Amino acid sequence: MAEEKKKINGGDVLIKCLLKENVKYLFGIPGGQLLNMYDAIYKWGKEQGIQTVLFRHEAAAAHSADAWARVTNTPGICFGTVGPGALNLMAGVGSAWADNIPVIAIVPQVNSAIQDSFTLQGNLDQMTMFRPITKYQKSLRKLEEIPDAVQKAFREATGGRPQPVLLEIFEDAFLEEIEEDKIEIFGAERYRSMQKPSINTELMKDAIELLLNAEKPIIISGGGVARAEAWDELRELAEYLQIPVFTTIMGIGTMTNKSKCLMGASVSGPALKAAPEADVILALGCKFSFTMGHGAEPFWKNSQKLIHVDIDPSIIGRAKPITLGIVGDCKQFLIQILEELKTFDKISEREWLNTLLESRQKNIARINKKAMRDKTPILPKRMIKDILENIDDDAILVIDGGDIAAHMVE
Template sequence: MIPNQTVSRAQGNVPQSQWEAGDLLVAYLAQLSVDYVFGVPGGAIEPLYNALARSARKGGPRAVVARHETGAAFMADGYGRQTGKLAVCCATTGPGATNLITGVASAYENRIPMLVITAQTALSHFGRGALQESSCTGIDTVNLFQHCTRYSTLVSHVAQLEHKLSTAIMTAYQSPNGPTHLSIPLDILRSAAPVKIPSYQLAALLHHPALLDENMIEALCDQIASAKKVVFVVGEDCREAIDAILDLAFLIQSDVVTTPHGKGLVSPYHPLFRGVIGFAGHRSASEILSDPEVDTVVVFGANLGEWASNGWDTEALLNDRLIHVENTQENLTRTPMARLHVRGTLTTICERVLSYLRQRLPTEEERAPGVERRQPDSPLREALRQEPKRRFQFDEEAKYHDNSTPIKPQRLMKELTRLFPSNTRFLADSGNSIAWAIHYLQPSWQSDRNGEPFRGCLDFAAMGWAIGAAVGSALGAPGNPVVCITGDGSWLMSGQEITVASQEQLPVIFIILNDAALGMVKHGQRLAQAEAVGFELPAINYCAYGEAMGVPSHIIRSPQDLMVLDIKAICKRQGPTLLDVRVDPEEVPPMKTRMKVLGGAQ
């Protein structure tokens, strides 16, 4: 987008002679094709909202008002993950800024590029006890955000704004990605902009060239070519490279597993897929990694923390069979025991290895009689033409088909997979919801790669993330239904954000697993034989809650209750729907890995 177009889209009806700092900031967001700024308004940040109102009149970036600042950060997170664009959230000074912190910390741990804008009282009021002051002489929000962002700074002069803004945006996309924070006082936001159009073309500066370590790629080719049996582990950073990774797996007939973070990148019916490893994973995936015949495990784009490493499993994963292929340097710090580290752009690395192995692998004529030929490279879509078949088992397969009332969570996941269309985006909240979804939910796989069909907030695991992120995802994927799987505990924290989905007329289906408990706490206490304390929640009719908010709502007690719903109509509705699902409270989620870590903690 050329600069004059950028100005026109963002500036609205303000003459350039009256262009404020807030207008310049919004013009840069327009340059990056950002559509929404998520936040809660307030006095000190009013000039930014004025600029967004002017921008919205010209079809540029506009404000989406959350009900709580944490929800705003979660919405920005969901929007950024869905679109690949910069996530942007904002808050006023004082408690507005501190309310953002949990959502920003979640984005930090999950490496989401995010621009966080908070206001300050006017510079002339610093240190004078102004309302909601959060300057260096009060509750110092710049320093508070230092611990959950890649860059946090105060804009103390309007002449600093353009440079600090560009630094913040570029830093958000530097490896490792993450949030950056600008704290801007009221009088700076209200000042005349130092320039009439953006001086920098940030989109070009954000382009990262494909980087390769030629020596390590050659070593990787040799290791794979000489291996007896290989397993591929697909992590969260493989979205752009997944086709090349799976083509390579076909070529060498490598089994494929994903981390919990990578779930949804591989079709559950892919003929080489053996399930999810780590938290709430599948036995078949662990067995494949533990197979004594496997002499090489190649991990692609994975942050091997507790969830993804099966509780730091040194027998099956974190050992000298491991090869770690990464474009994020920080991930390699988790695998110093690996026999090979390969740094670079994942797609380029895999394409280079594919080319090398196609030339090196023996042809049919060169093989000894009776030796099975390695299958040639086959497009993934060809494999998916076969009749869908799962090649891994669930822990409790019978309950996946159980017709009991109250509905089993396992059966609920089956019906969600079956009932919703293939373009549905599923998001699961922390707690029992994410455990059931990782293990039992098998969303439809799409070859267009327009967003993964499943996402969770892992590692930092903030409750309520999926509620806000579902709103952001729906804004980023218009025309696609979004299903938020959450628990009653998370809903009581953040359920008010459903009114944003109503206001924005978004087809988000909020599914509340209602067991009148903090389920993971309850079952964790039972499994650990600990005191049963603090897990009880009141029995609440969330259907009535939804109806009070003007949202069509339904109580689900059995699989039959789900089957009578008109899912097509629900998905096409211009607004949210709430399902109050009364799940069997005695079903224990697949959380053994977590219990093992907790039990072994010293």
Template sequence: MRGAEALVEVLAESGVQHIFGLPGDTGVSFYDALYDNRHRITHIMTRDERSASFMADVYARVTGKIGVCEGPSGGGATYILPGVAEAQGSAIPLICLTSDTPIGQQDKGVLTELDQESLFRPVTKWNRRVSSAETMADAVRRAVRMATSGRPGATHLALPADTLEGATPAASVYGIPDFARAPAMRTRPDPELVQRAADALAAAKRPVIVAGGGVVTSGAWDALTTLAESLHIPVATSINGKGSIAETSPVAIGLVGGNGARPYANACLASSDLVLFIGTRTESTTTSHWTLPDPVHGPDVIHIDVEPWVIGNSYRLVVGMAGDARLALEDVLIAVAHPTRVRHANRERISALLGERDRYWADVDRQAAITSTPIKPARLIRALRDQLADDAIIVADPGTPTPYLGAHYELRRPGRTTVIPRAHGGLGYAIPGVVGAAYAADGRRVVAVTADGSFGMSCGELETITRYNLPAVIIQCSNGAFGWIKELQHLYHQDRYFSVDFNPVDYAAIARGFGFRARQVTDPADVDDAIRVALNDGGPYFLDVVTESPITETPPVAAWQAAGARRTSSDLVGAAVSDE
């Protein structure tokens, strides 16, 4: 059996059903093996290697299975890195395969020769150049195991052309279906630490749980909901943790931190006397650059994560506990001695938070009802929420869409239905990402929410969407600039705008050129109908929605809103002095 055939066989037997990528001359043997197995593995040809890695990342987030991307040697290996880095940073199971120049031609200056192991080392959990066809099957199995076990992440195999052509012993070729999805091997936390955490939760007067993406990856939403509702403990989430609990639960308080947070949720966290972080790295966004909660004078902290090295990274702990999120939450609830007593003690606080939530949503309703032009992003998000089913999947770019989806798009069911890249925040994610979502969705609606800055980085994948006739709706927020950076220049650099603005572009016409049905929306009164038509169309549909700039409509980003308020106050003082 050739090495390429062994590679494909192990992947297929390990549950891989989709691969995203594009061809190169060093990988022709791999494509020949895929051809023979096209009834088992669907290959989705992309227009760019970066897009292939984003597709695989989103596919893995939605299914829980390994996302697989592939590309050629040389430039292809350098182009494919962004989605690999994003998956690794967000703990998403992904395998990246890149063909490589022949081992027999190493160090001779052959075209596209590159030290791929060194290139991928900083952005993967494990990576290897397969130097012999005899070890091909072993290497593929290790890549699968490493991707889905422990803290999930990205793995990489460099596949020299002569290794793909060489002979692999047939007896070594078998798959490992038990490692097909994450988490592949759940680990139970130390019972003594579980009891300490349970006692601390029960004793706290103002506890809060902050759930990260690890809760969603673990499928721990039922365990989290049961624990929190049984004890009446409020639950906040990170952006990647959105979906850890239905946001309609009486204990859910939405996102916290610096991007897309609800102000009352941040206030709740700031005033807590104990915080249980679970499945989160306690990174800068969720903690507002490690000020929320206060690391010196703030609450006691419990930290639970599957990866020991992140536990206690940012806060001094009363309990640190390594283990799978679902198992840990189940064990903690069992260990609480008097749950009814704890629930009664926390009841009044939950009632007050529900009142805060009602006032928050009333304000969101007010923002969504504004009919001025350009269109308010809040109005667009409300229209989406009104018309999308609860199981619809939204893939968003990290710019304008993120804070509004985080703050204003209420999830009525748990699970990962919003996908946003938060490890590195690379633009150009949503358009290719919706392809991965479409292959993962199992009939559910898929929508990309992007912006004009991202469009220029990934519009080639519009052709991929129409080539496969995917029922994807792409909604673009167009404000004519790299809006996130322009807002920073506005708030912190005295409106010294530099290299952030675009020429006017007919994005709908471009989309039509790729085979989409498309329209531009400029009137707020047309938003609901435009979305309805797009969703009912059944084919690829592109909406270019001209939205208000962050300069005049500050997104729900905590630091920006505070800076905007200071700027407004300063302007008012200056005007008063001028009047005198």
């Protein structure tokens, strides 16, 4: 008698797919439809390096997946049960959407046999519900569809401008079984490009000419630099040409404070002088949102020459008139421009940079003076000063919105 072949269910297939993507943690709260996924992790997944992190509310799970994605620069995975669990995920997924963070939300759907029968937690159109806050939505009912659906989810979450995606899996797919050797699961390198496209040579030459002829250039480093992990190249470019660097809120951390080229974040402090006076602006992965004055006058001038680099063509020139628009990955752009620039002499001193540096030092002294005041209750700036002086250089700060965030950025 022929040996019976090993069978696996949809939960096993999903975990195998996630392991192929090097996923280590799933953040969420389980429901009945997800039990096969949980069993797969418990029975064999943990041994291969994947596990779940349990929460008391799905919103916290989604925020944690968001945080994981920001810190590791890999997609964060969150999950919740059908209906109310999916609803609760939306606050965290929405935050990731606003900041272009690759989060993959996995939610089950009730069994197809009782889909439209007002069953417990059923009759909720989860696909439509998530559509405004996700880049891509995929629903599937069959086990065989799981590998392709996971691949599409990761391709969309990480490709172009990273953003959240939704993966909805009907209970049918989780319960279904298949012989293990009859389903093939590819690694990332087998189904999506792992390399970023190069930047057009002529555009690169035009960008270099603008920067070399500028008297008062500035660089704006946005979230696109963080997602591209281009901080080393950014520092090298800024210091090679002695160009002041301002970051957006999402770009904080992309330029080390050990470099004299860093001027601060958002349109505040030295930026209030630099933004309207700059003659050439190199904007890297920047949307010109409200923290950057929307790229509008009087903070900026429409007459300025703007080189706008972004992975998403819909962002280029959206808020501010451009001189040169370059669609591409910020790291790839910086690598190529540095190669070309090194055929030109390095700039050792720039009066414009020194002027802004002096302005920044005066601004820091003014802030420190306020932050030294002893009052009860404690002043927010004093609290921030004490925290920053006592944490490690690689510490991670989580800041609430509102005035405290503005004080921290300052």
